[in-house]
Amino acid sequence: MNFWRRLAFLVLLLVLGMSLAANWLAPAGYRTQYREAAGAPPSRQHWLGTDEIGRDRLARVLYGTRISLLLAPAAALLSTFMAAFIGGLAGYLGGIWARGAMAITDLFLSLPWLFLLITVRALLPLNVSPLISVLVTFLLLGLLGWTSAARVLSASAGSFRDSDFVRQARASGIPGFRLFWIHVLPNLKPVLYAQFWISIPVFILSEANLGILGLGVAEPMPSWGSLLRELEGLVSVGEEPWKFVPLILLIIVVTSFQLLLSKEEGLPV
Amino acid sequence: MLGRTILRHGLAILVTALIGGFLSATLVRLAPGFDTDEAQLDSRLNGASIEALRQTRIQQNNIFRFYFHSLDRALHGDLGTSLSLQQPVSRLLGDRGPLTLKLVGIGLLLSWTAALALALSAASVQVAAYDIAVTIVTGTLLCLPAAVLALFSVLWNAPGAIAIALVIFPRDFRYTRNLLAKAYSAPHIVTARAKGLGELRILVWHVIPVLGPQLLAVAGVSVSLALGATIPVEALCGLAGVGQLAWQAALARDLPLLVNITILVTLLTLLANSTADVIGHMLRGHAA
Numbered sequence: 001m002n003f004w005r006r007l008a009f010l011v012l013l014l015v016l017g018m019s020l021a022a023n024w025l026a027p028a029g030y031r032t033q034y035r036e037a038a039g040a041p042p043s044r045q046h047w048l049g050t051d052e053i054g055r056d057r058l059a060r061v062l063y064g065t066r067i068s069l070l071l072a073p074a075a076a077l078l079s080t081f082m083a084a085f086i087g088g089l090a091g092y093l094g095g096i097w098a099r100g101a102m103a104i105t106d107l108f109l110s111l112p113w114l115f116l117l118i119t120v121r122a123l124l125p126l127n128v129s130p131l132i133s134v135l136v137t138f139l140l141l142g143l144l145g146w147t148s149a150a151r152v153l154s155a156s157a158g159s160f161r162d163s164d165f166v167r168q169a170r171a172s173g174i175p176g177f178r179l180f181w182i183h184v185l186p187n188l189k190p191v192l193y194a195q196f197w198i199s200i201p202v203f204i205l206s207e208a209n210l211g212i213l214g215l216g217v218a219e220p221m222p223s224w225g226s227l228l229r230e231l232e233g234l235v236s237v238g239e240e241p242w243k244f245v246p247l248i249l250l251i252i253v254v255t256s257f258q259l260l261l262s263k264e265e266g267l268p269v
Numbered sequence: 270m271l272g273r274t275i276l277r278h279g280l281a282i283l284v285t286a287l288i289g290g291f292l293s294a295t296l297v298r299l300a301p302g303f304d305t306d307e308a309q310l311d312s313r314l315n316g317a318s319i320e321a322l323r324q325t326r327i328q329q330n331n332i333f334r335f336y337f338h339s340l341d342r343a344l345h346g347d348l349g350t351s352l353s354l355q356q357p358v359s360r361l362l363g364d365r366g367p368l369t370l371k372l373v374g375i376g377l378l379l380s381w382t383a384a385l386a387l388a389l390s391a392a393s394v395q396v397a398a399y400d401i402a403v404t405i406v407t408g409t410l411l412c413l414p415a416a417v418l419a420l421f422s423v424l425w426n427a428p429g430a431i432a433i434a435l436v437i438f439p440r441d442f443r444y445t446r447n448l449l450a451k452a453y454s455a456p457h458i459v460t461a462r463a464k465g466l467g468e469l470r471i472l473v474w475h476v477i478p479v480l481g482p483q484l485l486a487v488a489g490v491s492v493s494l495a496l497g498a499t500i501p502v503e504a505l506c507g508l509a510g511v512g513q514l515a516w517q518a519a520l521a522r523d524l525p526l527l528v529n530i531t532i533l534v535t536l537l538t539l540l541a542n543s544t545a546d547v548i549g550h551m552l553r554g555h556a557a
Contacts (some may be wrong), residue, residue, distance in 0.1 A: 066504060107285055110539050111531065112497035115515060119531045122519040123296060146552075205414045209501055212416035215519060230419045232505070255410035 026059030064222035078142030087150030091157030334460030376433030481547030
């Protein structure tokens with residue numbers, strides 16, 4: 001692991017650690033209102049000031065980071081599982097299965113990502129509880145984000161279909177699905193890891209886009225998307241620089257994931 | 270061979286339109302509230318009129334019949350009526366389409382001009398500091414959500430097309446730079462340089478013909494990215510285009526409008542990718 005990847009890993013650990021310690025670092029919580037200090041600048045009591053309805057910004061940033069950093073990997077895990085199952089199995093089976101699965105994948109891939117997300121999000125009720133909105137947003141990302149990974153996995157699994165070890169296993173009578181599960185899937189691990197790490201920053205950015213557009217996590221639950229909506233009211237960049245903290249944190253986290261990814265991309269695929 | 274490629278792409282677009290249309294009709298048909306019609310609550314209507322309205326809805330219960338009915342209407346230019354705006358979808362798309370196409374066109378032009386200029390200069394200058402600086406700038410842009418770029422364009426009074434260009438530029442630049450780096454390290458280019466051929470001649474005669482089809486493929490993909498970026502850019506910059514319409518339809522859960530927009534955008538994406546593929550095919554044939 002080179003210096004930059006080590007640094008990225010440490011930064012991610014630090015940010016995750018701080019977000020998990022939100023209960024201690026910001027004991028007031030993300031929804032407590034200080035009405036006498038609404039829209040206040042940074043002070044000893046509120047390090048990053050308060051938002052327009054008097055909620056502590058630091059608390060909201062920490063809790064929002066926790067939500068994005070825990071649920072984006074969960075969504076990435078779900079999409080990787082789906083990609084492994086759909087793409088991997090289609091590639092392994094080959095023939096009409098592979099062609100059918102890839103046709104569906106191509107159909108999904110030809111839909112611009114944000115259009116697909118908002119269309120499916122619009123099918124679901126928008127006026128749900130904050131907790132449900134968090135789950136719906138990240139579940140949607142996980143359920144829709146498998147397509148490009150499925151394509152890569154299908155190609156990789158296809159390359160194993162006629163390999164010697166698979167032929168030998170088939171000749172010794174191992175049933176198809178068991179053969180895929182025990183012999184083919186473990187060989188796809190490097191690709192699965194890479195796809196998992198690629199998906200996390202994509203999902204974090206997608207949630208941020210949905211949140212800014214008002215289609216993501218519902219208030220009062222914080223997320224990076226809803227925190228970035230505050231930038232909408234800014235008149236100039238230098239006016240209230242502390243409002244940029246969520247954006248800077250987002251850039252640091254996504255950059256760290258991309259630096260970590262440079263190692264995963266180097267894995268044999 | 271070329272004819273077969275065009276036919277294959279044409280078929281792919283047709284099949285996508287038919288399948289996409291069916292899925293969309295299914296979504297619209299199954300959406301909550303489809304079975305109820307606001308007109309049935311109109312106290313001015315008599316029993317026979319309300320019964321007639323109810324019968325019309327019942328006829329649409331069968332998804333396949335509903336799909337073929339929608340397809341027939343679509344072939345005659347009727348894409349249905351927006352639930353939230355109470356206007357024909359085709360008119361809404363016709364009014365807002367030109368602005369979106371203009372935004373996407375200018376955004377793509379700006380992005381590709383900047384990406385090619387920077388990638389070519391990085392490849393020819395080959396100074397580490399320059400490469401690192403460009404990598405940091407494009408890396409930072411890659412970490413910014415499209416909606417944040419749109420907010421910055423509002424903050425700095427920049428045109429929406431620049432925000433779209435900034436969404437596509439880092440991806441275009443990175444692909445182009447990597448392709449150029451690979452092309453310039455090819456043995457025949459190294460030999461050409463060693464023999465003292467001018468940089469411009471190497472670029473025009475040896476690099477561009479090799480990279481042309483690959484760059485076209487990336488250009489096809491960047492159309493999809495640009496169309497996706499129109500949602501946050503138009504919504505946040507207050508531009509009355511198709512992206513803003515899609516956002517408003519999503520907030521109002523106006524499915525007939527939203528699915529029509531999504532199908533249209535999908536077809537545009539497929540058309541762009543197919544065109545890039547066909548031209549790339551022609552270039553490869555010409556080079557061979």
